[in-house]
Amino acid sequence: MGKEALYHPFFIILLILLSVMLLICLIRAVKGPRVADRLVAVNMMGTMVMVMISILALLLKEGYLVDICLIYAMISFLAVVVISKVYIGIYEERHHSLENGEGGNTDERG
Amino acid sequence: MNAVEWIRFLIGSVFLVIGMVIFFTELFGVFHFKYVLNRMHAAAMGDTLGISSCLLGLMIFSGLNFTTLKMFLIVVFLWFASPVSSHVLSRLEAATNEHLSNHCELYEDVTLLERELAARRTENTMEKEADLS
Numbered sequence: 001m002g003k004e005a006l007y008h009p010f011f012i013i014l015l016i017l018l019s020v021m022l023l024i025c026l027i028r029a030v031k032g033p034r035v036a037d038r039l040v041a042v043n044m045m046g047t048m049v050m051v052m053i054s055i056l057a058l059l060l061k062e063g064y065l066v067d068i069c070l071i072y073a074m075i076s077f078l079a080v081v082v083i084s085k086v087y088i089g090i091y092e093e094r095h096h097s098l099e100n101g102e103g104g105n106t107d108e109r110g
Numbered sequence: 111m112n113a114v115e116w117i118r119f120l121i122g123s124v125f126l127v128i129g130m131v132i133f134f135t136e137l138f139g140v141f142h143f144k145y146v147l148n149r150m151h152a153a154a155m156g157d158t159l160g161i162s163s164c165l166l167g168l169m170i171f172s173g174l175n176f177t178t179l180k181m182f183l184i185v186v187f188l189w190f191a192s193p194v195s196s197h198v199l200s201r202l203e204a205a206t207n208e209h210l211s212n213h214c215e216l217y218e219d220v221t222l223l224e225r226e227l228a229a230r231r232t233e234n235t236m237e238k239e240a241d242l243s
Contacts, residue, residue, distance in 0.1 A: 066180040077191040084202040
């Protein structure tokens with residue numbers, strides 16, 4: 001069938017490009033000087049992995065892979081929110097315990 | 111393959127390639143900018159426009175079935191989730207960075223910013239009037 005021969009190489013090329021970009025994203029996540037840098041890079045990686053899963057769902061003709069993609073989107077959103085909340089809490093706790101006098105500085109912004 | 115399938119393949123692949131270009135732009139922006147709050151601007155673009163363009167191309171490939179509906183649901187979910195996660199991340203950066211004023215201007219109160227913007231606006235209009243006359 002001619003249809004398969006057209007779609008299959010196109011999807012393979014897209015998957016290779018996406019995986020190369022994923023590796024470059026990982027470099028950004030390792031290099032990032034601040035915590036927010038790393039979280040932004042992880043968020044980008046999550047988006048690219050979602051596209052990869054959706055392409056695989058059409059490539060392998062398995063419709064249920066798109067369900068996994070939806071759940072992946074929800075979990076990666078939850079991870080970003082929870083990690084940043086936890087890190088704000090840890091930072092404020094450390095700040096208060098180290099220097100009690102200056103602790104009020106971060107409360108106004110946070 | 112008849113003509114309709116060819117047209118479908120072409121339109122879908124154009125959308126997918128646009129999505130790839132947007133992902134590449136996002137990656138370039140993340141490496142090009144020097145500070146997190148600038149990088150976030152580039153990174154939020156791929157979350158909404160990049161993935162919605164890619165999934166639109168895949169929807170055109172897939173035709174009219176439940177897989178298409180689920181892909182549309184992913185796009186709608188990301189439209190809501192991406193601004194919220196960007197907001198939480200920028201809040202994390204503002205709460206934990208002690209030298210934030212080195213990177214951007216800070217205002218104690220919103221009214222100060224509004225006053226400065228109003229002053230800038232009146233300056234601009236006065237310059238335009240001077241140019242016209």
